[in-house]
Amino acid sequence: MVNDLLQRIHARQTTVGIVGQGYVGLPLALVFTEAGFRVIGFDSDPAKVAALGRGESYIKHIGADRVAAAVQGGRFRATGDFDDLRTCDAVLICVPTPLGRHREPDLSYVVNSTREVAARLRPGQLVVLESTTYPGTTDEDVQPILEATGLATPKDFLLAFSPEREDPGNPTFHTKIIPKVVGGVNQASTEAAVALYAAAVDRVVPVSSARVAESTKLLENIFRSVNIALVNELKMTFDRMGIDVWEVIEAAKTKPFGFTPFYPGPGLGGHCIPLDPFYLSWKAAEYGMWTRFIELAGEVNTHMPHYVVERTVAALNEDGRAIKGARVLVLGLSYKEDIDDDRESPSYEIIELLRERGAQVDYCDPFFPVARPGRRHDVQLRSIDCDAGAFAGYDAVVLSTGHSQFRDPALYAQTRLVVDTRNAVRLPEGATGRVVKA
Numbered sequence: 001m002v003n004d005l006l007q008r009i010h011a012r013q014t015t016v017g018i019v020g021q022g023y024v025g026l027p028l029a030l031v032f033t034e035a036g037f038r039v040i041g042f043d044s045d046p047a048k049v050a051a052l053g054r055g056e057s058y059i060k061h062i063g064a065d066r067v068a069a070a071v072q073g074g075r076f077r078a079t080g081d082f083d084d085l086r087t088c089d090a091v092l093i094c095v096p097t098p099l100g101r102h103r104e105p106d107l108s109y110v111v112n113s114t115r116e117v118a119a120r121l122r123p124g125q126l127v128v129l130e131s132t133t134y135p136g137t138t139d140e141d142v143q144p145i146l147e148a149t150g151l152a153t154p155k156d157f158l159l160a161f162s163p164e165r166e167d168p169g170n171p172t173f174h175t176k177i178i179p180k181v182v183g184g185v186n187q188a189s190t191e192a193a194v195a196l197y198a199a200a201v202d203r204v205v206p207v208s209s210a211r212v213a214e215s216t217k218l219l220e221n222i223f224r225s226v227n228i229a230l231v232n233e234l235k236m237t238f239d240r241m242g243i244d245v246w247e248v249i250e251a252a253k254t255k256p257f258g259f260t261p262f263y264p265g266p267g268l269g270g271h272c273i274p275l276d277p278f279y280l281s282w283k284a285a286e287y288g289m290w291t292r293f294i295e296l297a298g299e300v301n302t303h304m305p306h307y308v309v310e311r312t313v314a315a316l317n318e319d320g321r322a323i324k325g326a327r328v329l330v331l332g333l334s335y336k337e338d339i340d341d342d343r344e345s346p347s348y349e350i351i352e353l354l355r356e357r358g359a360q361v362d363y364c365d366p367f368f369p370v371a372r373p374g375r376r377h378d379v380q381l382r383s384i385d386c387d388a389g390a391f392a393g394y395d396a397v398v399l400s401t402g403h404s405q406f407r408d409p410a411l412y413a414q415t416r417l418v419v420d421t422r423n424a425v426r427l428p429e430g431a432t433g434r435v436v437k438a
């Protein structure tokens, strides 16, 4: 069976199904299409299926021209009809893995899409889970659903885990050139999954099991979460001592070995770093282990929006203004600069905390003309214009996202107070306002 699949992969005769056409699934679909495969993108959201059908991209940093070319080339189509899974030789699952209300893993998307796959599973298929999750998900949660059909791996089908590594908006790294770690639940599965990815991406890194692959992704994200927490804590400490953490980091960066720069901010955002580490802490408890670094990093990072608001209150106070009734403008809803992704963005919490203190809050973000309701927040606001005149009407401007547009000094010609969480603001010559780093 494996040999047959390998031959078909080599000859580009395999049809690749990708379940979930979001930030991870869509670029992956394009990479396989561009490598010469027939690709079917499955999504439960009819609006996304319709947009892809028209050859449109709903994610700004994924060019509409690539989607249009893939659709027009006739090798890529999107559908909400899971019966088409039957025609796929490989099925890659890229659905969300959020946290529940008590910060516990919510595997419902993975389980639901695996059930869709199981209902159409046929001998010879390769299934790969890509969603970030705790070690053991592929063999303890996914495999039993697939094997409940009566088919077994590796005899009838193959099963692996391969984590996605995306850095949205990064012009240097994209799906094709980012090395792909792959681990199967058995050797035959690893072999088949390695062959599939090697046909589409530049470098594949096989590991000994799905669990190692799952853990690799968690290590990468926990590494970021812990280091960001460290610089956030140092920011607050140095700030109390009158030392600029940004200048310290720039100086430390000149060390040619043994130091990796991380930058402080208003709190964590995005689908990965604020959530994924807790998948491991939840699973670790099953083994009687307490992942203290993860918890501590979570505690420091989730405090940051509060810190930014405290700094804003104090700065307004120095100007003789109360936060109650103050007009405050928050710059940026995206969780990082120059992308249109606002998932888990700390900006929403900052807006809500400022409102709780009685401030009148507006926001400006060219990527979000209207603030969308999210899982936890619904601020019901529209973006104000991004110009100096509009900014001048506020008692404080809080920069939460370092979008390129916000780096123009001219924007701050008439602002009274800027609270800068990203070291992004420079005042133009002659400006009378001030910048407080937070």
Ligand SMILES: NC(=O)c1ccc[n+]([C@@H]2O[C@H](COP(=O)([O-])OP(=O)(O)OC[C@H]3O[C@@H](n4cnc5c(N)ncnc54)[C@H](O)[C@@H]3O)[C@@H](O)[C@H]2O)c1
Pocket (backbone or CB within 6 Å): 019, 020, 021, 022, 023, 024, 025, 042, 043, 044, 045, 048, 094, 095, 096, 097, 109, 112, 113, 130, 131, 132, 133, 164, 165, 166, 167, 168, 271, 272
């Ligand atoms: N966004 C990133 O930068 C990134 C990076 C690495 C890993 N990941 C991981 O990849 C996974 C997917 O993340 P994402 O950012 O692509 O999420 P996303 O929300 O952008 O996309 C998920 C898509 O799956 C669809 N979907 C949900 N349930 C479905 C179902 N049962 N059947 C078919 N489609 C379904 C949704 O409509 C959505 O379009 C997560 O586990 C995430 O942690 C994300």
